[in-house]
Amino acid sequence: MSILEQPSLTRDPSLDASVDIEPTETVAVMAEYETVQDVVDAADTVRRAGYTRFDVHSPFPIHGVDGVVGIRMTKLPWIVLCCGLTGLATAAFITHYANGFEIPFLGQFGGYKYLISGKPYLSTAAFIPVMFELTILFSAFGAVFGMLLLNGLPMHYNPLLRSHRFKRVTDDRFFIVIETGDAKYDEVQTTQLLRSTKPVALERVED
Amino acid sequence: MASNHPTTKPDEKLYLHEASGAVFFPAAVVGAVGILLAVVFGLITPRDPGVGRFYHAYLVSLAFIMAISLGSLFLLLVMHLLKAGWNVTIRRILETNAAAIPYVGLLAIPILVSVLSQNASLYPWAVDLKSDEAKAYKAKSEHAFVVPADAPVAAAGSPLSTGTFIVSADPAHAASEAAGHAEGQSKDAAHDKGHGAHAPKPVGYHAKYGYKDFGDFTIAKQPWLNPYFFAVRIVVYFAIWTLLARWLYSASLKSDQTGDPEINKTLTKRAAIGIMLFALTVTGGAFDLLMSLDHHWYSTIFGVYFFAGAVISALASCIVIVNVLQRGGFLTRSVTTEHLHDLGKLMFAFTFFWGYVAFSQFMLQWYASIPETTPWWARRGANLSSEEINGSVPDGQYGAISLVLLFGHLLIPFAFLLSRHIKRSRELLLLGAGWMLVMCWLDIYWLVMPELDNGKFFLGLPEIGAALGLIGIFVAVVTRMLSNHPLRPLKDPRLPEALAFHNI
Numbered sequence: 001m002s003i004l005e006q007p008s009l010t011r012d013p014s015l016d017a018s019v020d021i022e023p024t025e026t027v028a029v030m031a032e033y034e035t036v037q038d039v040v041d042a043a044d045t046v047r048r049a050g051y052t053r054f055d056v057h058s059p060f061p062i063h064g065v066d067g068v069v070g071i072r073m074t075k076l077p078w079i080v081l082c083c084g085l086t087g088l089a090t091a092a093f094i095t096h097y098a099n100g101f102e103i104p105f106l107g108q109f110g111g112y113k114y115l116i117s118g119k120p121y122l123s124t125a126a127f128i129p130v131m132f133e134l135t136i137l138f139s140a141f142g143a144v145f146g147m148l149l150l151n152g153l154p155m156h157y158n159p160l161l162r163s164h165r166f167k168r169v170t171d172d173r174f175f176i177v178i179e180t181g182d183a184k185y186d187e188v189q190t191t192q193l194l195r196s197t198k199p200v201a202l203e204r205v206e207d
Numbered sequence: 208m209a210s211n212h213p214t215t216k217p218d219e220k221l222y223l224h225e226a227s228g229a230v231f232f233p234a235a236v237v238g239a240v241g242i243l244l245a246v247v248f249g250l251i252t253p254r255d256p257g258v259g260r261f262y263h264a265y266l267v268s269l270a271f272i273m274a275i276s277l278g279s280l281f282l283l284l285v286m287h288l289l290k291a292g293w294n295v296t297i298r299r300i301l302e303t304n305a306a307a308i309p310y311v312g313l314l315a316i317p318i319l320v321s322v323l324s325q326n327a328s329l330y331p332w333a334v335d336l337k338s339d340e341a342k343a344y345k346a347k348s349e350h351a352f353v354v355p356a357d358a359p360v361a362a363a364g365s366p367l368s369t370g371t372f373i374v375s376a377d378p379a380h381a382a383s384e385a386a387g388h389a390e391g392q393s394k395d396a397a398h399d400k401g402h403g404a405h406a407p408k409p410v411g412y413h414a415k416y417g418y419k420d421f422g423d424f425t426i427a428k429q430p431w432l433n434p435y436f437f438a439v440r441i442v443v444y445f446a447i448w449t450l451l452a453r454w455l456y457s458a459s460l461k462s463d464q465t466g467d468p469e470i471n472k473t474l475t476k477r478a479a480i481g482i483m484l485f486a487l488t489v490t491g492g493a494f495d496l497l498m499s500l501d502h503h504w505y506s507t508i509f510g511v512y513f514f515a516g517a518v519i520s521a522l523a524s525c526i527v528i529v530n531v532l533q534r535g536g537f538l539t540r541s542v543t544t545e546h547l548h549d550l551g552k553l554m555f556a557f558t559f560f561w562g563y564v565a566f567s568q569f570m571l572q573w574y575a576s577i578p579e580t581t582p583w584w585a586r587r588g589a590n591l592s593s594e595e596i597n598g599s600v601p602d603g604q605y606g607a608i609s610l611v612l613l614f615g616h617l618l619i620p621f622a623f624l625l626s627r628h629i630k631r632s633r634e635l636l637l638l639g640a641g642w643m644l645v646m647c648w649l650d651i652y653w654l655v656m657p658e659l660d661n662g663k664f665f666l667g668l669p670e671i672g673a674a675l676g677l678i679g680i681f682v683a684v685v686t687r688m689l690s691n692h693p694l695r696p697l698k699d700p701r702l703p704e705a706l707a708f709h710n711i
Contacts, residue, residue, distance in 0.1 A: 063709050064709065073627075077627070117576075118576075119574070125573055126570070
């Protein structure tokens with residue numbers, strides 16, 4: 001295993017061998033590192049250089065990496081809160097409306113009062129379990145689907161998956177990927193910046 | 208990895224020593240003055256309902272400090288059982304709170320005195336059933352549990368209205384009205400109200416105990432609820448809690464010297480036994496000390512209810528203690544925002560758990576509306592009306608306190624602690640913790656005081672004196688115990704994990 005002092009920007013050679021997939025353009029630049037410390041330091045450098053559309057890939061979660069990459073707090077809690085309140089309001093409306101009101105001119109949609117156990121028609125205490133459950137249900141939906149939405153999932157294809165080198169991200173290597181869509185991206189300067197962080201390899205990601 | 212995380216951090220004071228005096232002496236003085244107040248105004252010059260006032264007031268605050276100790280014991284047991292690592296830096300505070308339980312046991316002696324003196328001033332069942340008075344009572348109340356027709360029907364407009372019953376000891380009266388019972392529900396509310404207010408007090412009503420009189424239920428429950436067996440149980444509960452808390456505390460102190468990982472393994476094994484003993488004894492303790500105040504009332508979830516409040520008060524007291532220590536320059540590096548954030552998360556979770564349990568307890572009894580359980584709620588104003596219910600006239604204040612608990616113990620803290628920002632802010636979390644401690648005390652007050660004189664409102668010098676007294680003594684004891692040992696474990700194998708702990 002040789003660590004290159006000045007790794008040059010390479011292309012995955014297997015891309016040439018593939019017949020059915022025609023590489024069209026470079027979508028990102030990928031740098032490979034051997035240790036957590038290296039990749040965290042490199043991410044810090046990249047963020048300080050002003051890049052925003054880049055990501056760190058690692059076989060396991062790295063504590064504190066979100067701060068280094070500059071990831072802001074997720075908006076998910078607010079989505080969950082809104083969904084929960086919607087659930088609460090829905091349940092409160094349905095239970096109270098269905099049990100406590102009779103609106104004659106609405107016909108069968110006007111509801112009918114239903115006496116249960118000699119309790120008042122509008123027995124909020126009896127409706128709380130329903131309100132509670134619907135709050136939880138809507139919150140859970142909001143959490144799961146909101147998470148998928150914010151992460152852009154499900155995503156069945158990612159150009160990174162075409163790189164042979166990148167496969168080691170599930171084993172023992174760490175990667176930084178800077179997208180070409182970044183406002184600061186410039187092939188020469190970006191490559192130079194990544195090279196200064198001492199990666200073991202640099203590679204174009206093509207799509 | 209251990210070399211990356213030094214087990215001691217610089218610039219941090221880990222020993223309280225003489226500095227404890229700044230809290231110890233004021234707390235001891237407040238404790239002594241408070242106890243004096245409670246004794247003078249509750250016991251020596253008994254006020255309205257007699258010495259029962261003192262015992263009830265005393266029981267409120269005794270159960271409160273007991274809750275702090277037991278909640279801490281539970282958290283410790285769970286943390287050892289699950290081999291938690293994050294909590295090591297705050298563990299000594301929980302251990303000290305829990306290890307104060309034998310002192311709480313000593314403070315419980317007045318309760319035992321009240322029970323063994325068999326004057327029923329605290330627990331209506333604590334009487335000498337062979338006495339003439341008791342025999343006379345028993346004879347009078349043989350038919351005490353007949354539901355007559357003139358039971359006021361729940362006011363239809365009130366969302367919290369309970370089904371209500373009048374206990375009549377007059378079978379003839381009940382029978383004559385039985386025919387009209389079916390029409391009872393169609394009577395208009397105004398008529399019922401007037402009828403209830405002027406109805407003569409049925410036989411069996413007692414000025415001191417209301418309807419918690421002697422009846423078939425008392426006799427049936429006597430094998431369990433009698434003064435001597437009660438005293439034995441209380442002693443056994445406190446012995447088990449003391450054993451558990453001291454087990455964990457002494458092992459942790461030993462680990463300060465050696466750092467032997469075997470100690471942690473032993474602790475995990477002890478916690479497995481301890482958690483089972485804890486579940487049984489806390490349920491028993493809550494049943495005996497608090498639920499049997501009305502020996503007709505029962506709620507199988509009551510132990511869990513007390514336990515939920517206990518864990519909240521333990522977490523809140525831990526947050527308060529950490530803040531006080533850190534303001535004095537202690538534990539400043541070991542306990543970080545991350546640990547406080549986690550304590551806040553647990554407090555938030557248990558706040559909601561308390562609400563869940565409290566509502567479960569309320570809703571089932573509200574729905575079932577059976578005679579043994581509804582008076583308990585009526586005394587707490589759960590019908591939000593001033594009607595006479597089962598001989599008790601709620602003054603309205605307990606109903607207001609029920610609402611204060613609903614909002615102050617559940618809804619407001621839930622909304623407040625929901626935010627990550629608040630849980631990670633020292634000042635705001637401290638505010639939440641202090642608030643929850645007050646609410647936990649009020650919760651136990653709400654459990655105990657309405658049982659005195661059948662729902663009359665009492666909040667005065669005996670209650671405040673007992674609260675200041677017992678909490679003052681508890682704080683003094685905990686401070687003294689904290690000052691004798693390092694404020695966090697020194698060589699625990701999981702200490703590096705706790706020091707490096709970080710929420711994602």
